[in-house]
Amino acid sequence: MQFPRLEKLSFWGNKVTSFQDVMQCIASLPHLKALWLNDNPVAAEMDDESTAMILSVCPNLEILNSKFTPQYGPWALSFTLTKVNHHAVLDLSDRRMYNRITPSSLSRASDLPYRSSDIREWKADVIRQFVESHCKPSLWGLNLKGNPALAEALEVSVLPTLKVRISSLELIAAIR
Amino acid sequence: MILESIEGAEADQEVTVVEIENRALGTIGIFGQVLANMVHDAAPGFSDRKAHAY
Numbered sequence: 001m002q003f004p005r006l007e008k009l010s011f012w013g014n015k016v017t018s019f020q021d022v023m024q025c026i027a028s029l030p031h032l033k034a035l036w037l038n039d040n041p042v043a044a045e046m047d048d049e050s051t052a053m054i055l056s057v058c059p060n061l062e063i064l065n066s067k068f069t070p071q072y073g074p075w076a077l078s079f080t081l082t083k084v085n086h087h088a089v090l091d092l093s094d095r096r097m098y099n100r101i102t103p104s105s106l107s108r109a110s111d112l113p114y115r116s117s118d119i120r121e122w123k124a125d126v127i128r129q130f131v132e133s134h135c136k137p138s139l140w141g142l143n144l145k146g147n148p149a150l151a152e153a154l155e156v157s158v159l160p161t162l163k164v165r166i167s168s169l170e171l172i173a174a175i176r
Numbered sequence: 177m178i179l180e181s182i183e184g185a186e187a188d189q190e191v192t193v194v195e196i197e198n199r200a201l202g203t204i205g206i207f208g209q210v211l212a213n214m215v216h217d218a219a220p221g222f223s224d225r226k227a228h229a230y
Contacts, residue, residue, distance in 0.1 A: 003191045003192075003194065005190065005191065005192050006191060006192060006193070006194060007192045007193065008192065008193040008194070008195075009193075009194050009195075010194070010195045010196065010197055010230075011196055011197070011201065011204055012195075012197040012198070013197050013198035013199075014196070014197070014198070014199055014200060014201035014202070014204075015200055015201060015202045016201060016202065016203065016204055017202065018203065021203055021204055022204065025204045034230070036230065063230070066229050066230060079230055094229070
């Protein structure tokens with residue numbers, strides 16, 4: 001049985017213990033964009049190296065256990081967007097958004113489309129483009145809890161240049 | 177399309193989402209044998225449910 005177009009796979013809340021088991025499972029799913037192993041014993045043992053190993057076989061993976069991988073882009077950001085009465089709320093809290101990734105992670109996932117020095121600006125552009133495309137006419141709320149480096153980068157390089165109305169900038173300061 | 181069971185199915189070119197949650201699965205190694213639960217092709221549940229922070 002094969003699922004050549006499978007993008008989202010969730011085993012949330014099971015009793016999976018073997019990382020090798022996971023790797024065997026995803027080996028035939030090169031187009032996977034999201035994998036949820038939350039609330040499984042194996043998830044507690046996963047680290048940056050595990051993420052890099054998974055990315056080596058699933059290079060398009062943007063979400064792993066509800067955290068964003070270094071590959072995250074508009075597809076993953078869309079999971080965090082809520083619209084209420086035409087006002088957009090972007091909840092990026094606790095997504096462990098990579099504004100920088102470690103050299104060891106880069107060496108494992110050597111085909112990442114950027115170098116470590118490029119990551120900050122590249123991700124800022126991704127977020128700016130997403131907000132401008134999906135959060136019109138206004139960005140009512142932006143939750144960056146748990147992403148202090150990203151919050152800093154956004155304040156410096158993204159928020160002042162957005163072409164959408166920012167309605168609650170105070171939310172950022174309140175949660176940092 | 178939502179399939180309650182795809183056990184024994186042939187390769188499915190259309191399935192984009194597989195969700196097997198809270199089933200006490202201890203192993204997922206034999207991938208084809210555990211995909212006997214819920215399969216969605218457009219994942220409406222993922223965006224609608226807020227119980228998890230997907």
